Amino acid sequence: MAPRNLANRKNEHIMMCCGTPVRICNGEVNVLGVPKVRYCPLLDKLYGIKRVTRDVVKQIVEMKIRKFGLFTPHRIFEKKLWVPYGASEMIKIGLEKKLFDCAVIVSEGAGTVITTNGDLVQSIGARLNGIIKTSPIPGIIEYIEENSGVILDKNTAKIDQVEGVLEALKRGYRRIAVTIAGFRAWEISKIREIEENYKAEITVFSICNTVVSEEMIKHVAKADLIWSSASKIIRERIGKKALIQLGVGIPVFALTPRSKRIILQYLEDFKNQLIVFRTRLPYTVKEREPKTTI
Secondary structure, eight states: OOOGGGGGSOOEEEEEETTEEEEEETTEEEEOSOOSEEEOHHHHHHHOOOSOOHHHHHHHHHHHHHHHOTTSTTOOOOOSOOSTTOHHHHHHHHHHTTSOSEEEEEETTTEEEEESOHHHHHHHHTTOOOEEEOOOOHHHHHHHHHTTEEESOTTTTOOOHHHHHHHHHHTTOOEEEEEEEGGGTHHHHHHHHHHHHHTOEEEEEEEOOTTOOHHHHHHHTTOSEEEOTTOHHIIIIIGGGOSEEEOSSSOEEEOSHHHHHHHHHHHHTOOSOOOOOOOOSOOOOGGGSOEEOO
16 A cells, blocks of 8 residues: 555656646646647547647646546556557567566656556556656555556655666566656666676667757667657667667667567567568658657
């Protein structure tokens, strides 16, 4: 059970959406900046949104709170696969196929989470954007703990993927999947040092990269799988190094032989039709790319 004092803590969270931070405090949504994304093919496909504005970002977050209970004790945890080539979907399949011993992920209301349960990974990540900061939510903490999740610090809901990986290693896991948001990309380099020191196999999923900076690219380039989000710099600088590219509008780049194996295992049970051909990467179609102000 979650500590009783959690209910009295301020319910404040900050997440990234369309390239701008959004603050959620006691159910009130406040968009803190101007969206860097003007058009997103995924938002178009899922919600029919053609033009992203501050009001649209607020509506998206409010809809997720209203419909799915994000950032509330009444959070709905969906186990079904939702987004083609999504990170949580890929980790779920990897856990089920025994490619990973555990995953280190982030949940709103709980912070860094360690789990062996693929359904938990998917149900947390299905509709969640990159979380910058969060605070404890007892209902979410209880669900995670009841479904084979270990929370790094349930008193503070701290987000620290480096500490999460170290905790997983202490628990005896050696093949670890970990998600790292672009705004915390420096953690990737630290995790690579840990991987070498512990002789472990850590697969880094680099996600939420829309506003990744030139300074962070050196860290992002050390990941196994990289979601380009709406980042031009990822497509231009990282895409050409990829072994495999998944998708065109918002491509996912596999940079290592390990990530190539993971993708092939993921695609084994993929239900949609696919086309495979050789080409120089990145493979882009301008009219299908996100449109940004950066």
